[in-house]
Amino acid sequence: MEGLWTVIRSHLGGIYFPDITWSDILDIIIIAYVIYHVLLWIKTSRAWTLLKGILVVALFLVIAVIFRFNTILWIARNLINVFLIAIIILFQPELRRALDELGRKKIISRFLKFDNNKQNDSRLSDKSIYELVKTSIQLAKDKTGALMVIEDETPLGEYINTGIAIDATLSQQLLINIFEKNTPLHDGAVIIKNNRVVAATCYLPLTERHDVDKVLGTRHRAGLGISESTDSMTIIVSEETGGISVAYKGKLYQELDEDGLRKQLLKLHTKDDGYTGTRVLRKGGRRNAEKNEK
Secondary structure (H helix, E strand, O other): OHHHHHHHHHHHOOOOOOOOOHHHHHHHHHHHHHHHHHHHHHHOOOHHHHHHHHHHHHHHHHHHHHOOOHHHHHHHHHHHHHHHHHHHHHOHHHHHHHHHHHHHOOHHHHHOOOOHHHHHHHOOOHHHHHHHHHHHHHHHHHOOOEEEEEOOOOOOHHHHOOOEEEEEEOOHHHHHHHHOOOOOOOOOEEEEEOOEEEEEEEOOOOOOOOOOOOOOOHHHHHHHHHHHHOOOEEEEEOOOOOOEEEEEOOEEEEOOOHHHHHHHHHHHHHOOOOOOOEEEEEOOEEEEOOOOOO
């Protein structure tokens, strides 16, 4: 046994083993975590398409270096600063969304829970879910278009300010009266905060995605747009078909019945991301979403 250990040490003697401390291990873990999430963010956003374009440009520059295309290299050297600024401008929406998602993770608040009571007060209540489901089903039957945005953790103040302040108790009667055709408040979105209707006729940003079905109208694009820039949930009732949809975290769930809509709203009640339904993923395409845990 002693001889075996001697042989092993003799073979490993020429290999350099650096001194690794706990700080080095922690450093590696943090860098790996950041790189993993950056790659995940790039793959699941428009940045992936832009990155492929940048890689094509980089490939041409490598070819220019190999074959010594002096004119191309001179242009690249003089435009490098402009190119870096252009990258920041091109990725600005994605960078803003990435920082927004980082802020939602609430890493510090997991250890220092100061505002649990506030979170419980802002969570969508059972009564609000009941009123929203009843309202949506009734509006769908009447084919009355509607757009109802439910604030979660990201404040919607900039969108609330574009509408008319209401600050009333959430109820089916109020929402149906707001979205009644040819009334002053029916156009635009209703924003719900802390289980109250705080504003109506609000303007929402339209999605800039190109993979959205062209059949979808302005309401669906507005619902997707607000779900991409905030963590809110938006209920959309189509005026043309009477179909009920929900936009949440950049995804659009269509063809919801009463039970499907209730399951979606329970996400804000229980903070659960599970779902059973249909989600639009690509232009003109749909696929069945994963089943909830039984």
